[in-house]
Amino acid sequence: MTSVSADRFADDYWSHKPLLSRAEELGQDFGDLFSLAAVDELVADRAIRTPFVRMADEGKLLDVSRYTSSGGFGAEIGDQLDSGKVLQEFAAGATLVLQALHRTWRPIADFTRDLVADLAHPAQVNAYVTPASSRGFDPHYDVHDVFVIQIHGEKHWKIHPPVHENPLRSQPWTDHSEAVARQAEGTPAIDETFRPGDVLYLPRGWIHSATALGGTSIHLTIGVSALNRWDVVQQLVAQSASDPALRSSLPLGFDATDAAALESLVQETVDALADQLRSSAERPDPIGDRLTRTLRDFTQPEPVSPISTVEALASLDDSAIVSWRQGLVRRIDESENQVHIVLAKRTVSLPGEAAAAVRSLASGEPTAATALVDLDADSSLVVARRLLREGILVLR
Known part of the structure; x- marks a missing residue:
């Protein structure tokens, strides 16, 4: 899915810097994965419900009532996608976002399972369907790595370096919105038009925005929720709860404003934690089991019949x-x-x-x-x- 070898991608790009691979380098257009016809089928025939869909106009999410309704007799649930309403909003310039396609569109589900097997990190897929000359969302960064596949039409992307490197899931771009806006006014690291079959890899934290050009644009965003070193730290700290010394109560009457007492407490705790971490490093299997469970909890296996x-x-x-x-x-x-x-x-x-x-x-x-x-x-x-x-x- 990239124009470089797997080894080079792992060494030079993964979690470090973006990579744009052109369709002619890849020799494929991903038409078997998704298409304009697939969008129409999902909207018109599949009774897709929220939160599997959302719409936005110039960076602002639309109220769900503007594009959903009841399915009528026998299907009265009110948050089903209404194809007529979608038509009106899309014609007026709103972007349609089909979320979690790895759960609703079989070719993408199969593709995502294979990708997860290769990456050993959880992944999910959204589609962004944007009318001509429309910008779906303001410049922002994601808290997960992404692969972007241009499926239909053209879209112009601007990519800027991060203002907050390697953000965790608890550190969204809105925490740094002013810095993100300033960074987006500078010279982009990538300023390119994407065409069908082009693929972009973007590490978490890199700022991006996109505008459709000259007609409807469809791209897939594959979000990769990379397991990271903070996950390991959390597992190590959780494992340290087995140490009675680290479970002990603070002294009666402990005064957290007493600088000397606080310094002594912190140092004693750090020493005890360091001993426990060294012990955990000698028996890492439980941590491996917990990381495996994390991957399992975020990954759907192949469906059965x-x-x-x-x-x-x-x-x-x-x-x-x-x-x-x-x-x-x-x-x-x-x-x-x-x-x-x-x-x-x-x-x-x-x-x-x-x-x-x-x-x-x-x-x-x-x-x-x-x-x-x-x-x-x-x-x-x-x-x-x-x-x-x-x-x-x-x-x-």
Whole structure:
């Protein structure tokens, strides 16, 4: 998705500086991912509801009543996208934002799961549909990294260096709005027109704004909520709660205005915390587990087809091909006589002889339901049925 190698992107650009890759360098236009026709389908036919959609005009969000309504008899919920209202607002210059397309548009959902697997960071996708010569939002920065893919039309972007580097999710651009506005008046780092197939990588904190040119513009913004060192710090501090000294109460009558007493307390606490952090560094597995849970909590696995799966279970035979459900974050443990698939809120256990089959399936390779590793045909079918029913495997 960029014009440089994965290694060079990781070393020179990731979290450091923007990268604009032109369509001719990439050799693709992403038309199979999203399109103008896809926008019309989502607006007209999918009964999209808030907060999966919003509209803005010159940087200001419109009241939802201006573009939503009830769906009529049998669908009276009042926050459904109203295609007629959207037409009026879009024709008047408002930008349409389709949010969380990784949940509502299958090609983007599949693309996002693959991207998350490559990046090992959570990601989500919005589409910005802007009428001619319209600016959707004021200059601002995001608290997550983004990849911008121009899908349709042209849009002129201005990118400025950050005024607050590597912002956390709790540090929005509005905390620095005056500095952002001043920075946006300076010379841009990037001042370019994007055309279909162009891709921009933008680290969090970089200031940006965009204006559509000469016709409707559609671009995708892929937000990457990068796990960061502050996440590790928080996990380390949380782990330090196991130390009784760090859980102890302050002295009775402690006076926080007493400079000497406060200095002594802080120094004692820092020393105790440093000892605990050194101990945590020697056993980092719990922190790794917590970071894995964070990724899992922000990542949706591949959807399953519940009805057709249940229908297929009774007639499963050697023609059935199964594979691990993509994006399903898991841990596989083995005890003396069992293999355990540890999921977000439950653990699925199988006899120990299925361990090799489970580990092979977890690699992602499609496999015949009757030919799982180290199992005969009958045992393979038993394991395949169980894992299909548990939503761990899917039929291909």
